[in-house]
Amino acid sequence: MGQKNSSFGTDHAAQLNDYACHQWILFEQTGELSMLTDGISCVRQAIDLTPQGNANLPMRLSNLGGMLMCRFECLGELSDMEDAIAVLRKAVDLTPQGDSELPGFLNNLGGSLIRRFEHTGELTDISDAIAVLQKAVNLTPRRHPGLPGSLNNLGGSLTRRFERTGELSDISEAIAVRQKAVSLIPRGHPDLPRHLDNLGTSFKCRFERTGELKDIADAIAVQQKCVDLTRRGHPDLPGHLNNLGSSFMRRFGRTGELKDVMDAMAVLQNAVDLTPQGHPGLPGLLNNLGHSLTCRFECTRKLTDIADAIAVQEKAVELTPDGHADLPARLYNLGSSFYQQFLSRRNVGDLEEAIYRFKTVAISNVGSLQVRLDGAQRWARRSIEYNPSSPDIIAAFDRTLNLLAIVAGLDYTVKSRYTQLESTSGVALEAAAAACALDRPDKALEWLEQGRCLVWNQLHNLRTPLDDLRTQDPDLAAEIANVSQRLEQAASSRGQSHVDMTLQEKMSLELEARAHSDLAKKWDDLLRRARALPGFESFLKPSPCTTIMSHLPESGPIIVINVHTRRCDALALMPGSDEPFHIPLPNFSIDKAEKYRTVFDTQLRARKLRAREVEVELSVDDEFSQRGIRPAPIGKKGEDLSIPRALRGLWEDVVKPILASVGFPCIDRTSGEVPARIWWCPTGPLSFLPLHAAGIYRGPDAESVFDYVVSSYTPTVTAITDRVKNHRFMGSNATSGLFLTSQPRAPKAPPIPGTTKEVRSIFEQAKESGVRASKLEGDEMSVAACLARMEQFSSIHLACHGSQNAAEPLESRFLFHQGDLELGTILRSNLKHADLAFLSACQTSTGQEKLSDEAVHLAAGMLAAGYRRVIGTMWSIGDAPAQKVATTFYEYLLSHRDETAGSTFDGSLSAIALHHATQELRLSLDDSEHSLLTWIPFIHFGL
The missing domain is CATH 1.25.40.10 (Tetratricopeptide repeat domain)
Incomplete structure (x- = not known):
């Protein structure tokens, strides 16, 4: 330096x-x-x-x-x-x-x-580093001999930020500037090897994110050239050898080729041999050599390899000062080697040594956040293996969930947070399974609420009502409100750099990134100030079980279902109780959930292909009567892979045991009583399955969920309890009117023939009932016009195309003739009256597989925007069935208006209305697979 x-x-x-x-x-x-x-x-x-x-x-x-x-x-x-x-x-x-x-x-x-x-992992530091290094590049003349060094350092800063955030634009930019640095250095220049080595490091980092073998091949090629150009005895040679060995190890991790391990060991041993005792780089070299020995042991099971690995890694740890940023990573590798030795020798002492190292990593306050998170997960998993009743399991998962929130913190853009969460998907489910095994349903609930839908929860925290705080410290409340609004804006509006931008444009983006990091730090400082006030010690902290269980709806329980490889459990949250009722589900498994999901995916794909063959629009009756009952699909092992079999499995293994445990009787449809409500909060692959339709639909023992309860869904428990707690609608559930819009065709989207008919029919129903209503169709609709009506009307019916963006959920949108209405725009609007949103569009509640517990769909987004209840669809819907469900739904709501309702109707009946509408559609059809797929997708979220 x-x-x-x-x-x-x-x-x-x-x-x-x-x-x-x-x-x-x-x-x-x-x-x-x-x-x-x-x-x-x-x-x-x-x-x-x-x-x-x-x-x-x-x-x-x-x-x-x-x-x-x-x-x-x-x-x-x-x-x-x-x-x-x-x-x-x-x-x-x-x-x-x-x-x-x-x-x-x-x-x-x-x-x-x-x-x-x-x-320290502080993003403000890396943003500052990039900004000053960009300035250094900008101030260095094109032919100045110092320009390659400035470009190289800028590439290093971008690489480091990429390692933390996963933003591909950063690593692509890093590679570009480092390639430019190499191109500016003449052959034979003494700095060329160092620049080649650093370019190889950036290629390796991109490989670790994308898995593209070309990147790791390029890394090895330029690093091998670097080594070849570095003379024997040069002080940089050990470092160059170390980086080459590291790239060989990365490729081994992808291909499993033993030759890569052998090549890595050779160059890493050479690097160690060339480094004098006492050199500050020696611990890192020993650590990497030990890792290569561990990998060879995993291939050959030669015990001398794992013993040698532990010996050199212990020396690496011993030579690393306390508080050093690399110490956690070296301890993690040492713990992994002890665990590999345990697997081979089954000596409990090795497992104890491994757990001790993982725990030390987890509780460290320095080093890579990702390494600490990995250590915490290993601490938890190995503790379960060593002693399933160990109290350390609770502490380990507490640490894991706390670190997870930091790894995907507010200083990232929304897209970056979701990128981070892809690699940790399922952590909360694993923790909840462990808690259930320990008979701690309270902890299971806390961890599921803390670790799922993390980004929506962060958004909720930014929008939390500050009335109580305002009475005690109005200035602090005002500051929090201001910073939260700016943080929300920064998370969704920050631009991403790309290689074609000018340096000035990139420097401007870095100023935005730094401002975003500063806001996140200020937010943390404001929270500390608020929590120092009497009565606000838990302000915006993860809620304990008793708090989560408060404000449950009176009309029925919330059922949280945890699906994990170890076990499956339901947690029934009953009104009046302060702890979940634990219902083990021993006959269900994650394999069954994934199998049933595959059944639905397969049949939906087949249905889509059949639909392409049908060029004429059929009526509701013709569309189904002409098809009849198709033969059930048969699996390779003779399994019944039909939709009815999947629904029966969900009923017998999941839903019926829950209903029986909770004590729901079968509905007497002749009594006229309003059925009990139930809220499903599924996790993992179960999030993609229709629990509301579970049942037996063929044969003499036919029964289903419809015979017992009215079903709704919720992405989290808090999404329901907050709505129970915060009565914002003039002291009642009455809506202030209905706004309808139809967009039969959006730009670059196929037409939706029946949307205009659907909207006009509902509009006439509302007018005849005396309900205040407004509609916009086709070219009448603009984004501004829609937002204006959404602010004036508490109920909105959108009959149009929807587009979901799993990577950037705030960019999910509704497609209009005159532009697109993004979810982020809705979230930033002041929807004081928001109550009911009917999304008559396709797949508005379809999540994303890599983020199954983040609820990255439009229905969840509309809940986050403030709507108390949302109707969406799980998959593409037919035009005629959509019309029938929508018109029947509003017929029910309008016919059940209170005499004193005036120009409004009661949105709290929306779940029952949808239950009634889908039941009407169902009873008009047969029980063929096609018919089941027609009425099942309509689902209700919220109160």
């Missing part, structure tokens, strides 16, 4: 600076720490003797910063790094614009900020 300049002169300050630089050079040659300490002392004296305004002061400050960073690398003392960054900032601040030394000072400051980011 750093540029050493003796600032030649005859004065004492110059002599001290010269001597300090000489000691720094000797330290780098010998590794003797006393020489570096002596140099730091002398350059400090030189700075003290240098007057303010002296042209040599910035260079001497930069030298001090470089030496302090070197000592930090050796000892891991955070104070050295903090002091280094402070003096390097001062060097930059004291250097006038246009000074030829400024790019170098900026490079040194950027490098120090990168190291602090690696140590």
